[in-house]
Amino acid sequence: MSIEQDTIVRVLVRDRAVLLAYIWAIVRDNHLAEDILQDVSVLAVNKRDEITDEEHLHGWLRQTARYKSLTALDKRESSPMRLDDRVLEALEAGWRSESADGGTADLVDALQHCLGKLSGYAKHLVELRYAEGLSGQKLADAVDRNLNTVYVALTRIHRSLGDCVRQQVNEQQA
């Protein structure tokens, strides 16, 4: 028995952020990640006769996305820096559990709360990095700091957000 199309659509839409993060972690280019996910989505519908159920679909999506991501990376970059194959394999099981958590709605709520607690400079940096899309030297130039200083600041921000989000999500689920 093959999977129904509405199940494919629901999984794709609900897990969009996790799937995009999975692909982005390999290719590190938003546009390319979106293109790959779009291709994988269409392929999943066309190949639905070969996909038995939702559990099979999750694995199929990641396997296909991983293959397409690595192929795209090879095509676009002569000597890409990439995660080792065994690292990608080791990360795999955890990605499934991230999808199984039922989407990112809790994370969105928690992040909204936690972003509000950041200091002014940290908020500014987050805005430049994730709303404006600046990264690397451009980000450093925008705040007139050197690159290492900026990445130390981003590190602190992410550590702080990580702690805050985990606490928030735990409270929401309690």
Added chain:
Amino acid sequence: MRDDDFINLTLRYLDRVITREEMDMLNAALADDAERQRQFRELCIRSQVMRDTLGGRRAAADETAALTGAAGVAGVAGGATEPVAPGVARRLRLPVRVLAIAAAVALAATVAVTLLWPGVTHDDHGGGATTAGTGTGTGTVTGTAVATGGQASVAMVADAAGAVWGDGIAPGMMTAGGNLDAGPLRLESGVAQMMFARGAAVTLIGPTDVELTGDNRCTLRRGVLVAYVPESAHGFTVDVPGGSIVDLGTRFGVYVDDRGVAELHVLAGRVETVRPTATGPKTREITEKHAIYFGATGETIDAAFDARRWTTPKRGEPIVSGQIVMLPALPTSLAKGAFENDHHIAMFLERSGVTLRSNVKVTLTEPGAYDKYDGRGVTVPKGTKVTSYLLHYDTVGGSMQEWKFLSGAVTFDRPIVGVIAMTDQLNATDDMLGVAGVTYREGKGTARHLEDGEGDRVTISADRRTLTLYLGTSNSLDHVRVLVAADADTKAKE
């Protein structure tokens, strides 16, 4: 390795500023450590959600620019960071914002598969399933369409990153994958995409008022809707003030203005308009690359087809909707009679990031709805950094006896700091904010201002990002210059 060192390495890897040596360290740290693997996934997902929720409109463009060779090497100056291959042309995208998973899936369905939504009864006569007596599009539904779990969902949010919703809908309530019940939705600004249960993928561009009335049907009261309809959803229906627009296998765009006039452009396939009359429904078929005005009382008049009206804005550019078209370059003259068009208000980017070298008098700065402009003057101080846009509406020919009206909205990613709508203020800013070599007027006496009591209406939204225009002209032209904050700090302080 300390936690901070690991996070730092991961961020550098994701931002492509990692050296070969650091890459080896990251791979080693991740290889056999389940906690590091969890931290890595968590950081990737959090970054993705932050891009989605904070807008991230320029992120992909910048990364793409780096990848396609514009930046050569993206990373630490002088460091042995990642080499980037020369450009690979991006493929053309469907005019659907961000990631149209739902649309892609819907359009991929080459066999007539009906998406069965739990609890929804299908009506195969064009209007689709109905819920709570709203199938005709005239029923009243209280509350909003955000799913409460109390009734069958009729659609699903596919993408609403950056969208601003009205009626008390918080952004977090409209996350991708969320279900939508029958009911009204007000999109104040931005772009949102949803997929109806039967498979029709719909893009809304704010400001738009829509009511979901079934699993294959909605009512568009105001604003812009672009529909992509797969076979499974043939018969997808958009009710507008003058009647109904029924898909016959197609892509189409509809804009409903404040008077209830719908403008329909068929991008592919065919569409049928249906208007009720005393003797029964009257239909008209509109084919690909044709457009009509569909009046509030049901009359139809041919309009000029323009595919540009329905493409999704490029990242980082203003989101225009309705009868405003963003054009890539200014003509040599915008004086009366030199650049005429009856079908759209032309919008141009004039100057980016210009620092005002003197105080500038503008007509409007504060949020609100305006229909009087004479005598208004507010100063934007010297030193303010702005980007200027010009909106131009000049009807073909033009006579005092014939007024023509166009409307639309534009949403910027930074706040509006001033709107110039008076001739003297426009003239005074042409040199500083206009483009050299463009003729803006034939003489100082040329009127190009918005007129009091003549139907010209301007609204600045509460968040100062959306400008809505309703312009009427006869034998004169209308110019509106918009000054948008260009300083990154201005946005950060919002």
